[in-house]
Amino acid sequence: MNKAPINVQDSFFYNLRKDNTEITVRLTSGEERLGRLRRFDKFALVLEVEGHEEMIYKHAIASIRAETLPPTS
Numbered sequence: 001m002n003k004a005p006i007n008v009q010d011s012f013f014y015n016l017r018k019d020n021t022e023i024t025v026r027l028t029s030g031e032e033r034l035g036r037l038r039r040f041d042k043f044a045l046v047l048e049v050e051g052h053e054e055m056i057y058k059h060a061i062a063s064i065r066a067e068t069l070p071p072t073s
Contacts, residue, residue: 010040016064022066025056
């Protein structure tokens with residue numbers, strides 16, 4: 001039995017959650033939310049923003065940007 005491949009979206013979200021990466025979610029309305037991804041499913045994301053959890057439906061998302069710092073030497 002072959003396993004179904006993980007899609008790009010799930011892989012991206014899994015790594016953001018696992019690494020506790022701060023992200024900016026830009027909504028289709030133009031509003032931006034800065035926080036950390038806590039959970040996700042087929043339809044929505046749960047983002048921790050300023051100590052509170054917000055559920056954002058995927059159909060309202062225009063883009064997601066990881067806010068990573070460059071490595072320090």
